[in-house]
Amino acid sequence: xxxxxxxxxxxxxxxxxxxxxxxxxxxxxxxxxxxxxxxxxxxxxxxxxxxxxxxxxxxxxxxxxxxxxxxxxxxxxxxxxxxxxxxxxxxxxxxxxxxxxxxxxxxxxxxxxxxxxxxxxxxxxxxxxxxxxxxxxxxxxxxxxxxxxxxxxxxxxxxxxxxxxxxxxxxxxxxxxxxxxxxxxxxxxxxxxxxxxxxxxxxxxxxxxxxxxxxxxxxxxxxxxxxxxxxxxxxxxxxxxxxxxxxxxxxxxxxxxxxxxxxxxxxxxxxxxxxxxxxxxxxxxxxxxxxxxxxxxxxxxxxxxxxxxxxxxxxxxxxxxxxxxxxxxxxxxxxxxxxxxxxxxxxxxxxxxxxxxxxxxxxxxxxxxxxxxxxxxxxxxxxxxxxxxxxxxxxxxxxxxxxxxxxxxxxxxxxxxxxxxxxxx
Numbered sequence: 001x002x003x004x005x006x007x008x009x010x011x012x013x014x015x016x017x018x019x020x021x022x023x024x025x026x027x028x029x030x031x032x033x034x035x036x037x038x039x040x041x042x043x044x045x046x047x048x049x050x051x052x053x054x055x056x057x058x059x060x061x062x063x064x065x066x067x068x069x070x071x072x073x074x075x076x077x078x079x080x081x082x083x084x085x086x087x088x089x090x091x092x093x094x095x096x097x098x099x100x101x102x103x104x105x106x107x108x109x110x111x112x113x114x115x116x117x118x119x120x121x122x123x124x125x126x127x128x129x130x131x132x133x134x135x136x137x138x139x140x141x142x143x144x145x146x147x148x149x150x151x152x153x154x155x156x157x158x159x160x161x162x163x164x165x166x167x168x169x170x171x172x173x174x175x176x177x178x179x180x181x182x183x184x185x186x187x188x189x190x191x192x193x194x195x196x197x198x199x200x201x202x203x204x205x206x207x208x209x210x211x212x213x214x215x216x217x218x219x220x221x222x223x224x225x226x227x228x229x230x231x232x233x234x235x236x237x238x239x240x241x242x243x244x245x246x247x248x249x250x251x252x253x254x255x256x257x258x259x260x261x262x263x264x265x266x267x268x269x270x271x272x273x274x275x276x277x278x279x280x281x282x283x284x285x286x287x288x289x290x291x292x293x294x295x296x297x298x299x300x301x302x303x304x305x306x307x308x309x310x311x312x313x314x315x316x317x318x319x320x321x322x323x324x325x326x327x328x329x330x331x332x333x334x335x336x337x338x339x340x341x342x343x344x345x346x347x348x349x350x351x352x353x354x355x356x357x358x359x360x361x362x363x364x365x366x367x368x369x370x371x372x373x374x375x376x377x378x379x380x381x382x383x384x385x386x387x388x389x390x391x392x393x394x395x396x397x398x399x400x401x402x403x404x405x406x407x408x409x410x411x412x413x414x415x416x417x418x419x420x421x422x423x424x425x
Contacts, residue, residue, distance in 0.1 A: 004377045005066040006059070006397050006407075008077065009039040009285045018273040020254040025166055027250055028240050033163035033279075040413055042285055047293050054296070056409065060395060062292035063378040064364065072137030073284050079137070079209060080280025083130045086205040118196070120176040121188035126202045127168055127276065129225045133209050134280065138287050144211055144221075146228035153232050160282035167275045169233055174244050179237075182230060189223055197222070313342060313362060321346070322361040322382060327391065327425060329363070360393050360409065373399045374421045381406070384423040391425070 003011075013019055014037050026033060036042045039062075043055050066073045132149045135141075141148060157165060173181040197203055198215045212218035236242075313319055313334055320329040321344055336343035340359040345351065363380035375381060375396050382391040383406055397416065398405035404424060407416045 002074070002377075004063065004397050005073070005077075005285060005288060006039045006063065008281050009037070009042055012037045012278060012281060017255060018275050018278050021171070021251065021273050022163060022167060022275055022279070024251045024254045025163070025170055025247070028166055028170075028242055029162060032158060033160060036160075036282055036285075039285065042282075043289050043293075046286055046289050049293075052412065057296045058289060058292045059407075060409070061295050062288045063395060063397075065292055065295070066288055067376070067378040072140065073288050075137045075209075076134040076284050077281060079130050079134045079206065080277045080284075082205045083127055083202060084274040084277040086202040117177060117184055118188055120172065121185045122197060122200050123202065124168065124172040124181075124185060125189070125197075125222050125226050126200070126206065127172060128229055129210060129222050130206055130276075131165065131168075132225045132228075133206075138284065146221075146224045149225075150228040150232065153229060159286060160279040164276060164279040164283070166236070167279070169236055170242065170247050171273075171275070173233070174237070174242065175247060178244060182234060185226065189226070313337070313359075313364075318347070318365060319344070320363050320365050321357050322363075322391075324361075324391070327382075329425070331365070373401065375399055375404050375424065382425045383408070383419055384425075386423075 012035075014035065019035055022033065022035070034045070036045055039059065040055060043049060043058050043062075047058065049055050049058065065071055132146060133144045135149050135152060136144045139152075153165065173185075177184045197219050198207075203210075203218075207218065210218040211221050315334055315337055317334050319332055319334060319342075321332045322328075323330055331347040332344040333347065334342050335345055335354065338356075341356050342359065342362055343354065343356050344362075345354045377396055377399060379396045381394055381396060381404075383394045384390075385392050393409040394406035395409065396404050397407050400418075402421050403418050404421060405416065405418050406424075407413060
């Protein structure tokens with residue numbers, strides 16, 4: 001079961017080798033990146049909100065948006081995670097190649113692995129394509145467009161997204177390939193056989209996301225993606241004056257580097273860090289929080305084919321309503337809205353049962369748990385409080401086979417807890 005966006009952001013490390021490397025590169029773009037950790041803290045920092053009720057509404061809406069299959073948030077996260085996990089295999093191959101080159105009795109490794117420059121070049125090319133596709137998914141562009149991405153990169157990239165691209169240039173370009181890394185990538189693009197690219201473990205991992213009806217089409221798209229951002233990379237290096245030596249000097253302030261061979265350092269960093277996933281989660285969280293805030297500020301969570309209202313649900317929307325006496329949820333249609341109350345008609349019942357209900361007792365119906373679980377992440381439920389002898393409203397944030405981790409809507413995150421499925425309705 002995939003983790004919720006709340007869990008992903010809450011579990012981001014505050015200090016590990018990935019964070020140290022990113023902090024070391026901060027000198028190239030001072031003030032742009034902050035290692036935001038914790039979802040509620042991210043909401044406060046990104047939106048400037050301090051009202052706990054508003055923060056909770058943004059949090060709840062963000063969870064719903066993240067699990068909406070028509071949105072691209074989950075796909076972007078998957079891309080960032082996949083590229084880093086597959087990248088570890090490439091880094092191992094590059095490191096083995098360098099060891100084989102420098103240590104004679106291990107020279108057989110050099111024959112078993114691709115030339116390191118080729119491996120590193122392919123790594124960078126594929127990371128550019130993943131960034132391009134993730135950007136388009138996050139921004140609702142149905143077809144990945146290299147030109148639109150390049151324009152956004154030049155004009156709109158900031159925060160974690162800009163740090164990720166800076167790290168790409170430094171860790172995957174300058175350190176392993178040298179100041180002429182763009183020229184070396186061109187050599188690889190023009191001289192590499194297609195099967196070396198399509199057999200690459202990162203390509204295999206993200207193949208289904210790359211546009212094209214054939215391997216050659218996909219390779220062509222990879223080349224287009226790189227061509228679109230090559231100018232930006234060249235300008236970045238020229239503007240900042242960054243060199244492999246200046247990168248290593250800054251890294252040395254945060255981590256100990258025992259080997260002065262830059263190709264070894266680059267391969268090690270590729271293997272030991274997951275900067276794409278780390279900053280990717282932060283980028284998705286930022287976009288998600290801003291989208292959720294916009295939805296909350298507009299006062300409506302739109303439903304297809306309905307008229308929006310100044311509250312959480314819409315007139316004409318089919319929802320589920322909690323019946324306190326029956327202790328169960330019933331399907332209903334919203335007929336009227338007044339502040340945080342809804343006048344509903346219960347599906348299958350006469351109009352005499354129509355009633356006003358509070359928003360706390362209304363939930364979206366668009367949550368379907370998988371076959372292995374009773375509940376879905378993001379689903380609104382009622383949890384039985386054995387001490388108070390009452391049902392409390394909560395949101396599912398994590399699931400196991402017989403338990404769910406819940407956040408109570410009327411409490412802060414310190415009261416989040418695991419509860420048995422038998423105590424949930």
